[in-house]
Amino acid sequence: SQLAEENSWALSVHEGESVTVNCSYKTSITALQWYRQKSGKGPAQLILIRSNEREKRNGRLRATLDTSSQSSSLSITATRCEDTAVYFCAFVNTGNYKYVFGAGTRLKVIA
């Protein structure tokens, strides 16, 4: 099974609603990052949260990290149509510098 995985393959919400994407991992990590990838583009980092941090915010985005349960969440408030994208979590293994990406959650924001 994958070392990193988001808990939903696809989500859809109406514009203005909030949504949360969850991610779980199966190893000791140095940091976890959330990325967004829009159709035809490369991934763009949203938030980096280090293993000694519990929460990080970036505008309408909030990421949490629970190292005891090896899980993370990304919440988006006041969603907009332009938030439509695939959201990935990726972590860095403790002891090496390789990023492992989850398969992603496809989010559609409906006007």
Add this chain to the structure above:
Amino acid sequence: DPKIIQKPKYLVAVTGSEKILICEQYLGHNAMYWYRQSAKKPLEFMFSYSYQKLMDNQTASSRFQPQSSKKNHLDLQITALKPDDSATYFCASSQDRGADTQYFGPGTRLLVL
């Protein structure tokens, strides 16, 4: 202006041929990476370079060879192409190797016939 340039954007190749994917970054970063994204798989880490030195190689096949002629260049040579190599290849960079923000290029979409 794009900070990470990948060329070409699209590439069609025949089985058995050889292609080079180009990547240049203008962010002043010391670490560069290659990733592959296939239709039904997660983004897959391939290589990392730091100060033009290969640091990590997660690619089982020697048909994939990164080449770094300058600190801000990391090309990917693929030989003896196979249809299974069809994917989008992303170059990325970060200030240093480690848990730093990685910035991704727009990708090169490769189709092997």
